[in-house]
Amino acid sequence: MTTILVGPRSTKDAVTGMRIAFDLLVSGFVDRSLDHIVINRSEWSGAQKAGKFSLGKALFTVRQLMSFYAKLWRGKTVYIAIGTSRSGFFRDALMIWPSWFLRKRLVLHLHGGGFRDFYQNNLAWFQFFMRHTFSKADAIVVLGELLRDQFAFVDGVEEKIRVVPNGLPNGFQGITGKPKRLHSKKPLNILYLSNMIPSKGYLDVLEACHILHNIRQVPIQCDFCGTFLETIMDENKSVKYDEQHFLTRIHEYGLESVVEYHGAVRGTHKQYILQSAHVFVLPTSFPWEGQPISIIEALAFCTPVISTYYRGIPEQVRDGYNGFLVAPKSPEEIADAVENMWRSPKLYRKISQNAFEQFEEFFTQEAHLNRLIPIILGQETAGRTL
Structure with missing residues (x-):
């Protein structure tokens, strides 16, 4: 009953x-003492843009x-966390077809979005190969109801699609669910926590900080956390x-005293930053975005979220309930949402409470693994909603 887990x-x-x-x-397989083999895709450390072909990476593959x-x-x-590039697809196909030929149960998991666009932007022969390759899966896992259409190009896929929201990662301690408060004599702490990729919107967050601090005189402190990363x-x-x-x-905005x-x-430093944040901001339009785990981390720490009407995010953030949704590339809207909460501490506290309730209902680690592992093992309960 061994399961082969393929992913980075x-x-x-x-x-x-x-x-x-x-x-x-x-870790879920380990904790449950389930027999498994891990094929780790992440050991190649050659420098290249995310999603870009390189000879070293090909040889390692x-x-x-x-x-x-x-x-x-x-x-x-066989469980495969599938890639979202051409080279990634060919690598996955070279595992999917032998698994199908040997009659293994095959579960594919898309950790993101943009897959339908990826399909549509390729040539007809490549689309043909994609359709037939993914049709071999017994189950295809997506992160949310809003992402079901990512595999609409595969015949009969509706019967195979399973929806499993992401869960809180390992390593967090002491999550209490206690709503946060704003302090009239202290700045409002804004947090951007994601890879520093232009389409993730970090420059829009910085522009919003300029508006809040220099134009509207709202007392803020903003922390940017993440690695600068190139993608194709x-x-x-x-x-x-x-x-x-x-x-x-x-420097040009004169924000050295309020932006860091x-x-x-990682670890305790990351937890401290999440605990200290009053508002989490991720105005993403990243092409591969699906359901950001950093939003789940923020919700777990009772932090209202400002993000975008994009991909699976509206299933994480309900506008006006546990945060606010804005249009991509709209720093003015970000500033409006922050200022709205700053001027209404009672509203802020309620949204903070709702943030944790949203996390607890949909995005706990236990809920995620209790949905995903039975799908992988072929032990889904008949009629269960996933």
């Missing part, structure tokens, strides 16, 4: 939503495939350019 693990230099979610799944084939005979089920989906010049441009912008860039944060 987190590393010191690489932390993404998919990696965090795969770490959680592996060949070694991983050889390891997968050597172990495939031992597995009853963003037209950024380089990691060094983006970081220098960001730091220069802080921390880089990547």
